[in-house]
Amino acid sequence: MPVTEQVGPLRVTVTVAAAAGDCGALAALEDAARREVANQRGGAMLLAIHWPEALGHAGFGRLLDGGAARVWLGAVDGAPLGFALARPLALADGRSLAVVDAxxxxPEARGVGLGEALMDEVLAWAADAGAAGVDALALPGDRVTKNFFERYGMTARALQVHRAVEPPPAGGET
Structure with a gap:
């Protein structure tokens, strides 16, 4: 069932993307997200490790049919302008986490409450699913994303570091 909020003159709507007709909009939003992430510090490596290939229209169709992951489509005045993707992750101790993959x-729709409406739905789903917590990623230096998650009481619990290494020169000693 769609959740609709009036934000000033705008109607912000979030729906669980259960229809095959949403896959095209989701794929376009995913493409925009991948382009934006790729240009951030750590973004190219994040994509290479976690999302080497775009889901695209067919991938979102498989997710919607599979049922394990949950996909939400956010709209402002009926135009699809955001999405969220989360999945349960079973832990060794029998508990589970809700992992926000996206x-x-x-950018042109930020600041009107759409991200907040999406996050509210993710948190409600996680609570209903009995998750012990919610995990999400923020890239280094992305203060806007970090601050967004912190407004929801999320805190860093790990800091992953990375260093690129160069292979030895051909024919050189190791």
Whole structure:
């Protein structure tokens, strides 16, 4: 069932993307998100490790049919401008986490409550699913994303570091 909020003159709507007709909009939003992430510090490596290939229309169709992951489509005045993708992750001790794989709003639609509406739905789903917590990623230096998650009481619990290494020169000693 769609959740609709009036934000000033705008109607912000979030729906669980259960229809095959949403896959095209989701794929376009995913493409925009991937382009934006790729240009951020750590973004190219994040994509290479976690999302080497775009889901695209067919991938979102498989997710919607599979039922394990949950996909939300966010709209402002009926135009699809954001999405969220989350999945349960079973832990060794029998508990589970809700992992936010994506939460994205087009830049021109930020600041009107769409991201918040999407996150509210993710948190409600996680609570209903009995998750012990919610995990999401923020890239280094992305203060806007970090601050967004912190407004929801999320805190860093790990810091992953990386160093690129160069292979030895051909024919050189190791």
């Amino acid at each position: 939460l994205y709003v087009l």
